[in-house]
Amino acid sequence: MKIPIILGQPLHLWLGLLLFSIVVFQILVAKKILPVPFIWHRRMGYVILVLAVIHGFMAIGLYNGIFIL
Numbered sequence: 001m002k003i004p005i006i007l008g009q010p011l012h013l014w015l016g017l018l019l020f021s022i023v024v025f026q027i028l029v030a031k032k033i034l035p036v037p038f039i040w041h042r043r044m045g046y047v048i049l050v051l052a053v054i055h056g057f058m059a060i061g062l063y064n065g066i067f068i069l
Helices: 011-030 039-064
Strands: none
Touching: 011 039
């Protein structure tokens, strides 16, 4: 299975950047720097979980030869 290239970079790189930005968002909300309702903090936690699983699966697949670029 081939990993798509978006704007010259593989999809797992973009997922990693998105994951990092959402984790930073979570930290800012938890520290009360960003005034966001708690429901969004919880929802973004679930999004982080899903993205981390997909990102990790792609990385393991690339390492083991399941995916190619």
